[in-house]
Amino acid sequence: MTFYERISGQGGKNTPDETLLADVQRHPAVPMRVLIWRRFIRHRLAVVSSIVLLLIVVVAVAADVIAPYDPAFIDPLVFDEAPTPAHPLGTDRIGRDVLSRLIHGGRVSLSVGVVAVSIYMVIGTVLGALAGFYGGRVDTVISRLIDIVLSFPTLMLILVLVSLLGPGLQNIMLVLGLLGWPQVARIVRGEVLRLRTHDFVWAARMIGAPSRRIITHHILPNAMGPMLVAATFGVASAILSESALSFLGLGVQPPTASWGQMLNDAQSLTILESKPWLWIPPGLMILISVLSINFIGDSLRDALDPQLRR
């Protein structure tokens, strides 16, 4: 039945009202989050990734219970050992258990990702929302600032900042957090620009809601989708950045272990060639975590698309 037939009540046996009713009964209203959930689980890789990532997170959180040894404990009797039943991944050159370091390293690597992204999501959202909502001079200043920060080769700026603050876990989180915001600010600014002329925003304004409330209660909730997707991909790339810095020796410092830092020793060709058990496992862990997060992000992007279809 065509749309015209339906609204004009011609062509079918039913009156328009009855047809609409039948339609509604055939497709009962489904809450948004159920729709999103259905779309998300259709992405098989993302489902597998979520399970894998959940496992990694559980291991990282329970590291103290699961790890066979203290990751910083030095056993002077067994250094540079190939894998044995007592040390399934061997020991490093000063006698620390590699498996325990791998388990604890996950905690460090994942938390760098989450903390850094949380910091820059806040900065990016505030600046992006201000630029988009107020426009004019505020927008010009913030947009130029975004341009400037984006004109640096990021890794270079990170290196300069880290050498300024000194390497270390907290400083890595801080530096990555302070430099990642321009992308988020751009996304939020775009979303706010798109949303601020919608009727519901005019309505909120009309009943006298203050700007702050309009932004936080009316506009931002509607921009959640793209923000969540950006945050997900952001965690993946923050983990990669941390691992690269630690690999260069400018990130997390021993005795604290992170996956990237465990690969630092492999810069020497002899270790690279003769002790693959030292550097292949942490490398694989970075790869698996980042890959899972990226798959989840991809699926979220499809699932949260505002043009939701069933």
Place this chain on the structure above:
Amino acid sequence: MTKYILRRLLISIPVLFGVTVIAYFIMTLAPGDAVDMLVDPGLSPQDIALKRQALGLDQPVIVQYGRWLGQLVQGNLGYSFYNRRPVTERIGERLGATLTLAFMSLLFSYMVAIPIGVLAAVRQYSVWDYIATVFSFLGVSVPSFFFGLLLIYFFALKLDLFPTGGTHTIGAAFSLSDRLSHLILPVMVLSLQNTGAVMRYTRSSMLDVIHQDYIRAARAKGLRERVVLFRHALRNALIPVITLAGLQFPFLLGGAIITEQIFNWPGMGRLAVEAITQRDYPTIMGINLLAAIMVITGNLLADVLYGVVDPRIRYTEGG
């Protein structure tokens, strides 16, 4: 078009200015300076003070920055704190190695990614498409240093097919095959991420195009599928893909820091790391400025190229 380019160039001047201000102040905020890094402990405090004075480090930051900017306007990037050589010379001798690496990587990733991207689009949802998608995700998810170490481990150490690093065999006479064999592994590492991105881009752009009416028209008039795909579809699908190159160039420079470190490649990335550990302000500033200029030119080039290859896009004075 000329007006548009001019306007963009004018906008980039304050942006570049901002970059130098931020870089300079962040850098000088760091505890310790170049003199702490190179002076041996035997020197008396007077000598150290003299040295600091000679480098201008006893002046307030704002004066130092003003001097640096003054020289810059005259086309002088200053002299390295580390070995007193002109910064332009220091960067110049390293630039070639990095540009070679970056251009070869760009070339390599396009040569690999475009055919696979096209295949993935033409046979959408096939095994090929699936493999290409997974591969492109792998490309952006593998830490580049880990990929590099794996390549060295298997191809250089175990199979002994390629050298582990450097640009050429030391002491040997120049030979193209020697240079190329030194290039292969670093190029693969540097292009990995781009290859995935270009592949995704080609696929989605091609998918957009092959559902257009003019493709149906080409098929309807009985053209062979190959002609339709390559002569009609690919030409248009490549427009956004090619412009991507301008945007990717800066990422190559960033990635070069890691790649050069792993493969002992004497380029700007290694120079940057050295300069940072030596607190060599003029060199750091020079590299930062050059990199920022490349980023801005890359962006501008991407936009201009877009207008050149796609006649529907016109840049007006207002936009």
